[in-house]
Amino acid sequence: MDEFARAVEDGLKLSKRLVLPGGLPPPRPPSGMDRTVSAAAASGPDPRLLPTAPMAYAVVTDPGAVDTPDVPSYQPYVYGRLDPPAMIPLQMKEVDLAVDCALDAAHVTLRARWWLHCITRSRECDVRLVVPMGEQGSILGAEVTIGRRSLNTQVIEVEDHTVQNHVNIESGSLLKPQLFFLTISQVEGGADIYATFRWSQKLLYDSGRFSVDIPFRFPYFVNPLPKVFMKREKIQLTVNSGFSKEVLLQGTSHPLKEKGRHGDKLSFMHEAVVENWSSKDFNFSYSVYSADLSGAVLVQPATLRDYDDRDMFCIFLLPGSGNRKVFRKAVVFIVDTSGSMQGKPLDNVKHAVSTALSELAQGDYFNIITFNDELHSFSSCLEQVNEKTIASTTDWINSNFVAEGGTDIMHPLSEAMALLSSVHDALPQIYLITDGSVDDEHNICQTMKTEITNRGSKCPRISTFGLGLHCNHYFLRMLASIGKGHYDAALETASIESRILKWFGRASSTIVANISIDDIKHLDDFEVDSEYIPDISAKSPLCVSGKYHGKFPDTVVVKGYLADMKEISIELKVQHLKEIPLDKVR
Incomplete structure (x- = not known):
């Protein structure tokens, strides 16, 4: 991304040639910011030039084309070409953000209008649109209109029923994880660019509170002159908890006015003429009150575009605010120490594993296995957690977390399964951390x-964590699904430690295990998307979706076992809903 920031930096320098309507120069940075940007530039491109909100850029190869569209600024002509091109951030005239929160996901629609203010009308240039997304963001589509031109992306089904994003725009891809871009060629100077982006992202969940965080921090240089253009900012938000529980509002970054409350669905609105576009991300948090485990079964007919004509269902369970006892654990960490882990990735993993070990409770069991071409174990058996054993891991981790060699995942997994085979008084758990892919x-x-089928309810849970872009994340997802565990990933080095600790926190906080669903025998067909139904964690809601034929009863009973091995039954009401798109939740 250094190249991207450097191109924007060059574009901002180039835009100083402009004289905008009224004979005024481009907007100036806030007081003091120009000095800090210059200081940062001395040591390389300023990371603050990376997009923190949906942005549009003029891709300039010919500096002679840079001028105001309508009134020439009569700047000296510039000869030559720019290679690589400079990118001038375009001024934004309007923005409309719509966020629909349902179950554990947010579906976002953003509409914006930019003005190609920096290219004279007699010339053309490419325009690059960039959209940063939030947690586990996934682009669903984009539509762009420029004059009589209309371009779009769409999600299509291919023969093997996998979903692909089809783009009939010249270029569309990911600049980095959760940062989508597309390039539109030959846009005439002075043109208005209308764009609509749709994406989904996961809601964050912490201590009973849901929150959505959407990149919405616009830099000063996208603000048009206030006396020339009126800037109207609009934000719409809906919250649908999915079942009849009280929704408690916790906080919001922008002033929102409640517009309606219909059962478990709430709607909010913010609309105002603003002097400057939003300088902070849009954040909204709420909680669904539940003293204990609660949820619902949501059913919905198949969509017309679905190749599978079976109806859809989603079982959604909240852990509640009750202090359910967490299962005692027998934990084996399996850490990849192959050569590709060298440097900061392995250092961050080392710190995360050390912290996770310190969070184990007295009476838990643990072991650590590192692997590359060879395998090294902290102990030949499971060790009981106490101050002495945890303290002794520090030197061992420093000596054995050394990056070298290749990747062999099967051997350490088999070793961990063997270590956990004799566990009877704790929930066996495997935590696999890797940045690689293997042939087998x-x-x-x-x-x-x-192995898991043969061991039944006493099988080890396998949670997986992938590092970087070159890891086979699909394989890790499948392995976690088979192992009734949790999957997560850190695609950027800086987020490795924090994401591992959140992943470990969710996976190690089991309060109900061995989930089964009653009252479905009369259904003609019932298929869960995941291999097995995962356990319920105190730190995350459980969302299980799938397909069925037949008619659901009015209520469904979900059964499982608590930490004291007592059976628990949770009665869930079946609801037929149209508002929540279950095909997007799955």
Whole structure:
């Protein structure tokens, strides 16, 4: 991304040639910011030039084309070409953000209008649109209109029923994780660019509170002159909890006015003429009151575009605010120490594993396995957690977390399964952390599936964590699904430690295990998307979706076992809903 920031930096320098309507120069940075930007530039491109909100850029290869569209500024002509091109941030005239929160996901629609204010009308240039997304953001589509031109992306089904994003715009891809871009060629100077982006992202969940965080921090240089253009900012928000529980508002970054409350669905609105576009991300948090485990079964007919004509269902369970006892644990960390982990990735993993070990409770069991071409274990058996054993891991981790060699995942997994085979008084758990891919991934999944089937309810839970872009994340998702565990990933080095700790916190906080669903025998067909239904964690809601044929009863009973091995039954009401798009939640 250094190249991107450097191109924007060059574009901002180039835009100083402009004289905007009224004979005024481009907007100036806030007091003091120009000095800090210059200081940062001395040591490389300023990271603050990376997009923190949806942005549009003029991609300039010919500096002679840079001028105001209508009134020439009569600047000296510039000869030559720019290679690589400079990118001038375009001024934004309006923005409309709509956020629909349902179950554990947010569906976002953003509409904006930019003005190609920096290219004379007799010339053309490419325009690059960039959209940063929030937690586990996934682009769903984009539509762009420029004059009589209309361009769009769409999600299509291919023969093997996998979903692909089809783009009929010249270029569309990810600049980095959760940062989508597309390039539109040959846009005439002075043109208005209308764009609509749709994406989904996961709601964050912490201590009973849901929150959505959407990148919405616009830099000063996208603000048009206030006396020339009126800037209207609009934000719409709906919250649908999915079942009849009281929704408690916790906080918001922008002033929102409640517009309606219909059962478990709330709607809010913010609309105002503003002097400057938003300088902070849009954040909204709420909680769904539940003293204990609660939820619902949501059902919905198949969509017309779905190749599968079976109806859809989603079982959504909240852990509640009650202090349910967490299962005692027997934990084995499996850490990849192959050569590709060298440097900061392995250092961050080392710190995260050390912190996770310190969070284990007295009476839990643990072991650590590192692997590359070889395998090294902290102990030949499971060790009980106490101050002495945890303290002794520090030197061992420093000595054995050394990056070298290749990647062999099957051997350490088999070793961990063997270590946990004799556990009877704790919930066995495996935590696999890797940045690689291996040739025998299919064999690993089949072997683990056989092991888990044979061991039944006492099988180890397998949670997986992937590092970087080159890891086979699909394989890790499948392995976690087979192992009734949790999957997560850190695609950027800076987020490794924090994401591992959140992942470990969710996976190690089991309050109900061995989930089963009653009252579905009369259904003609019932298929869950995941291999097995995962356990319920105190730190995350459980969302299980799938397909069915037949008619659901009015209520469904979900059963499981608590930490004291007592059986628990949770009665869930079946609701037929149209407002929540279950095909997007799945």
